Amino acid sequence: MAMLEIKNVDKVYSSRGKPPVHAVRALDMAVTKGEIVALLGSSGCGKTSTLRMIAGFESVTSGAIALSQRRIDELPPAKRKVAMAFEGYSLYPPLTVRENIAFALKAQQLSRGEISRRVEAIARLVEIEDILDSFPRAISGGQQQRVSLARALVRDADLYLLDEPMGQLEPQLRAVLRGRIKGLLAERGMTAIFVTHDQTEASALADRIAVMEDGVLQQFASERELKNRPANLFVASFIGEPPMNLLETGVAPADGGFRLSVGSDIAFQIPGDTLDQAARRSLEQGNRVRVGIRPQKVAVGTGDVRVRVVSNQWLGDQSHVAGECAGHLLIAVTPNRIAARAGDVIPFALEPRHLHIFGADGTCIRHAEGG
Amino acid sequence: MDHSSLAGRIFRGVALALVLVFFMFPIVWILMMSFQTNEQILRIPPHILFEPTLSNYQALISGQLRTTAGNLEIPFMRNLMNSFVLSSAAVLLALLLGVPAAYAFARFKFRLGESIAFTLLSFRFAPPLLVLLPLSLYYQQLGLSDTYFGIVWVYQLIALPLILWIVRGYFEDISPDIEHAYRLAGHSWREAFTRIAVPLAGPGIAAAGLLSFIFCWNNFVFALILASADKQPVTVGALAFVTASGIQYGQIAAAIVLSVTPTLLLALYAQRYLVEGLSLGAVKG
Numbered sequence: 001m002a003m004l005e006i007k008n009v010d011k012v013y014s015s016r017g018k019p020p021v022h023a024v025r026a027l028d029m030a031v032t033k034g035e036i037v038a039l040l041g042s043s044g045c046g047k048t049s050t051l052r053m054i055a056g057f058e059s060v061t062s063g064a065i066a067l068s069q070r071r072i073d074e075l076p077p078a079k080r081k082v083a084m085a086f087e088g089y090s091l092y093p094p095l096t097v098r099e100n101i102a103f104a105l106k107a108q109q110l111s112r113g114e115i116s117r118r119v120e121a122i123a124r125l126v127e128i129e130d131i132l133d134s135f136p137r138a139i140s141g142g143q144q145q146r147v148s149l150a151r152a153l154v155r156d157a158d159l160y161l162l163d164e165p166m167g168q169l170e171p172q173l174r175a176v177l178r179g180r181i182k183g184l185l186a187e188r189g190m191t192a193i194f195v196t197h198d199q200t201e202a203s204a205l206a207d208r209i210a211v212m213e214d215g216v217l218q219q220f221a222s223e224r225e226l227k228n229r230p231a232n233l234f235v236a237s238f239i240g241e242p243p244m245n246l247l248e249t250g251v252a253p254a255d256g257g258f259r260l261s262v263g264s265d266i267a268f269q270i271p272g273d274t275l276d277q278a279a280r281r282s283l284e285q286g287n288r289v290r291v292g293i294r295p296q297k298v299a300v301g302t303g304d305v306r307v308r309v310v311s312n313q314w315l316g317d318q319s320h321v322a323g324e325c326a327g328h329l330l331i332a333v334t335p336n337r338i339a340a341r342a343g344d345v346i347p348f349a350l351e352p353r354h355l356h357i358f359g360a361d362g363t364c365i366r367h368a369e370g371g
Numbered sequence: 372m373d374h375s376s377l378a379g380r381i382f383r384g385v386a387l388a389l390v391l392v393f394f395m396f397p398i399v400w401i402l403m404m405s406f407q408t409n410e411q412i413l414r415i416p417p418h419i420l421f422e423p424t425l426s427n428y429q430a431l432i433s434g435q436l437r438t439t440a441g442n443l444e445i446p447f448m449r450n451l452m453n454s455f456v457l458s459s460a461a462v463l464l465a466l467l468l469g470v471p472a473a474y475a476f477a478r479f480k481f482r483l484g485e486s487i488a489f490t491l492l493s494f495r496f497a498p499p500l501l502v503l504l505p506l507s508l509y510y511q512q513l514g515l516s517d518t519y520f521g522i523v524w525v526y527q528l529i530a531l532p533l534i535l536w537i538v539r540g541y542f543e544d545i546s547p548d549i550e551h552a553y554r555l556a557g558h559s560w561r562e563a564f565t566r567i568a569v570p571l572a573g574p575g576i577a578a579a580g581l582l583s584f585i586f587c588w589n590n591f592v593f594a595l596i597l598a599s600a601d602k603q604p605v606t607v608g609a610l611a612f613v614t615a616s617g618i619q620y621g622q623i624a625a626a627i628v629l630s631v632t633p634t635l636l637l638a639l640y641a642q643r644y645l646v647e648g649l650s651l652g653a654v655k656g
Contacts, residue, residue, distance in 0.1 A: 013481065057551050061524035076556040090548035093571065120527050149554070 002030040002140035003065075003191045004159055005056070009063030009073075011049050011215075021301050023049040025215045025229075027063070034189040036182065038196055041238075046215040047195045050173035051161050055084050055192070056140045084161040085152035087195075089144040091136040097147050098132040099169070101299075122154045125180050143158070146177075153184065166201060178204050198241065212234050227294075228370070232258045233362040236292050242320065244292040245330050246357070251283050258283050260291060260357075265326040266305050268352040270366075279357070279365035289365075292356040295320070297368070298332035303349025305330075309340045323348060401442035412620045427625035435561060436614070436622065443614060447626060450608030455633065457519065457589040457594070457604055462580050468527075469534035476535070476567060476607065477542035491535055494528045502528070503596050510597060517599045525593050537582070541575030544569060545557035581641045588634050596643035605630040 005236075006029040014020035023047040031037050035257070039047035045209055052058040054065060056077035065073040070247070072080045083104070091100050098119055105115045123129045127144040127182050136147070145168045152160055182205055185192050196202050199280040202209045203223040208301055218232040218238075230236035233343045238243050249268070252287065257272040267315040283289065300321055307323025314337055321332045321340065325348070340346050353369040405413055406423040425527060429438050436443040475481075504523065515521035546561050549571070550563040557568070569576070591606040598607070609626050612619040 016482075055551070055555060058546075076560065077551065078557045078559060080555075082555060084552070086548040086552060088546050088548050090552045092549060092567065093552070107557040155556070329572055 001033065002217055003033040003035070003068060004029075004031040004193070005064075005066045006030070006050075007064045007066075009050075009053065009065060010061045011046070011058060012061045019092060023215050024053070027217055029210060029217065031191060031193065031222060033191055034186070034311075035191055036185055036205060036207050037193045038202035038209045039193060039204045039212060040196060040209050041212035042197060045212045047212050048163060049069060049215075050212070051084075051163055051193065051195050054080075054159070055082055055161055064333070071156045081158040082161060083152040083155040083157035083159070085148045085163060085165050085182075087163040087167070089136075089141075089148040091137055091144060091147055091151070093298075096133050096135055097128065097139070100136065100188065101151045101154055104151065108156065109319045117226040118154055119150075125153075125184060126150050142170065142173070145169060149181075153181070153190075158191065160190055162192060164186035164196060165194055167196075167198075174201070175204075185201070199241065211238060213238070229367045230292075230362055230364055233290060233292075233358045234320065235355055236358070236364065240294060242295050242331050243332065244294055245298065245328075246292045247288055247328050248290050249286060251287055251289055253284070260289065260355075262328065263326045266350065268350070268355060270352055270357070272356070274369075275366055279359075282359045282365050283357075286360045289360070290361060292352050292358065293350055293368070295331040295333040297351070297354040298330065299351075300332045300334050300336075300338055301347060303347045305348045305350055306345055307348050309342050309344045309346060311342060312338055312340050374550055378388075379525065399421050401627055402619060402623045405628045407616070407621055407624075409621050412624075419603075428629075431621055431625050431629065436611075442587045443607070443611075445622075446600065447605070447608055447611075447629075450605045451630060453602055453608075454588055454604035454606070454630065455523050457526065457602075458584050459603060460519070460523045461530050461587045462584045463524060463619040465527055465530035465534050465583055466576065466580055468568065469531050469579075471564075472540055473535050473538035474542050474564060477539045478547060488535065488539070493531045495532045499528075501591065507596050511604045516597050517602060519602060522594055522598055522602065525597060526587045526590065527594075529590060533580040533583045533586065536577075537579035538572060538575050541572040547572045577641055581638060584637065585634050 002094055006027055009024060009027040010022070011024040012022050017209070027046075027050060029037075029130075036249050041047050049058060053060050054067075055077065056072070060073045063073075064071060067080065067082070072082075091097075092103065095103065100316055101119045101122065101166065102115050105118060110118075119132070120129070126149055128143060128146050128150065129310060131143055131147075136144055138140070139147070149162065151297050166177060169177065170351070178201065183298070184190070194205065208220060208224070209226055211218045211226065213234050217237045220225060221229075221231075223239075226235060226239045230239065230244075233246070237246060247262050247266070249262050252259045254269065255271075257275070258270045259267060260270060261267040270283075275283065279354050300319075305325055307325040308338065310322045310324050311320075311324075313320045317335070319332075319336065319338045321334070321338050323330050323346065330348060330350075338346075354366055355366075356368050357366040359365045403421075405427055406425070407421050408424055411418075411421050425617070428618060431445070431447045432445060434445055434449075436445045510516035510521055545568060550567050553563045553567045554560065570653065588604070589606060590604070594602075594604050595607045606627065609623060609630075612623045612626065
């Protein structure tokens with residue numbers, strides 16, 4: 001059953017003398033109990049606005065938000081049963097770290113022993129036991145962020161909202177905390193939504209990732225699904241490191257299928273039986289489409305696409321080879337060392353079955369075989 | 372920290388002394404005048420050394436001014452009391468109205484918000500005399516002239532804009548997310564205002580209150596026009612020392628010393644508090 005339901009929510013910021021800003025458009029999302037969801041997108045894509053609407057600091061322009069079957073978008077923040085860790089930490093300056101964390105628990109009217117037990121436990125989890133009696137101004141940004149995280153996670157709430165929860169932490173600590181927090185959330189069956197622009201963090205922590213761009217939810221699915229079956233051009237190019245190679249191709253019917261070509265250098269024969277009805281119609285109508293192929297699927301050293309090597313980097317466990325062909329830059333990732341230098345001409349293999357094909361409006365009309 | 376040469380140190384000492392003398396001289400001179408009789412003050416050339424007398428203070432405190440033309444009643448202590456009552460009441464009222472208003476201007480964008488804030492500020496640069504003529508007519512019709520409330524009200528022209536604009540800045544410096552966090556923890560909007568925003572803006576509120584107290588205390592023209600003798604503050608009351616038989620410099624000096632003392636003490640006390648408050652501050656996340 002859905003814990004959080006966001007139905008057709010719009011957010012428009014209007015200020016006098018300026019055109020209104022449509023920050024979130026027709027957002028529909030359902031989060032099940034115990035699920036961890038990441039809102040992923042670039043700055044200004046509407047992810048923080050969404051979080052703040054759920055918390056109640058921004059009003060909903062239209063639509064409805066329900067949490068555990070209660071409609072909450074008209075309730076004051078205090079009544080929503082939501083806990084939040086803020087991007088700017090927002091600790092109470094006159095209180096010590098311990099008091100900051102215990103603060104909301106006092107409002108919950110727990111016994112003193114229970115409060116201190118919980119504070120100690122969460123402090124151990126995020127490694128801030130030694131600064132419990134310091135004041136916020138005396139500790140570093142990373143420590144403040146962990147305190148802010150602890151203050152949110154220590155509460156009993158229906159939903160936990162985490163705004164860039166680990167942005168300020170050192171990479172090693174971040175990896176450790178990610179694991180622990182995921183463990184804590186899973187163990188208690190806590191439902192959480194966190195905002196991030198870090199794909200690694202989203203993949204590591206979240207069960208499902210909501211990719212947003214320009215106020216529109218592009219795709220809401222597991223990390224694997226986003227990688228293997230991107231809904232559109234944006235998700236395809238946004239998810240994955242290095243990003244997907246994209247080529248614009250001409251379309252011509254051939255041999256019961258279609259021939260997609262970039263100039264005279266690259267051509268793909270797409271058999272008709274790998275396309276569904278809609279995809280076939282789309283290819284018949286459009287004379288140009290975009291195709292994408294993951295760098296990991298590009299084979300180096302074989303194939304019939306001749307590229308001029310632009311750069312070749314060995315990263316310790318994989319090679320990134322960038323090559324230029326017919327004015328397009330293609331990147332290949334292989335686990336082997338490649339002995340090519342910049343300027344060399346080497347073959348790349350781009351197999352038609354590894355191609356994602358995107359229609360004129362950017363939606364994916366055919367996914368690559370096996371992702 | 373003393374790593375400069377001897378000459379440098381001497382130069383710095385001399386320069387400091389010069390600046391100090393320059394700024395402190397009028398105050399010291401007035402303090403000295405307040406312990407002299409009119410004759411001693413008007414001696415030419417003036418003497419640094421004199422036989423101090425307390426007669427000026429005596430006259431002020433007893434309210435009896437002895438001049439060559441006879442005895443004169445001056446209600447100086449009453450004036451001092453009036454100054455105190457009027458300024459405190461005006462600042463209190465202005466804080467009560469101004470702090471919530473400042474919060475509203477800092478946190479919410481609403482129609483005409485900026486225009487209202489600016490209109491309030493513009494009271495500060497309208498010449499008071501221009502306002503006073505129509506105001507005194509209205510006050511007479513409303514029965515407000517020569518009442519404490521009437522003067523406290525007109526003092527809002529001085530205190531309210533100051534408090535509003537200074538405190539607004541302090542509220543704007545506090546991250547709204549601190550209040551958001553407090554509200555999410557199960558508290559109402561009102562509690563977030565009184566328990567988080569106001570204490571965090573405390574030093575600013577104190578500074579604004581102090582400044583507007585000083586401005587109210589020093590006001591002359593509003594009280595001159597709108598209040599009669601028994602409700603006038605010291606600024607107006609000091610006019611009584613310009614008598615038919617001459618200007619009573621000694622008493623004026625004593626009156627200045629007495630009227631400056633309360634604000635000076637308040638400023639010194641509040642300064643300590645301000646520094647304390649600011650060092651605790653560190654408001655930004």
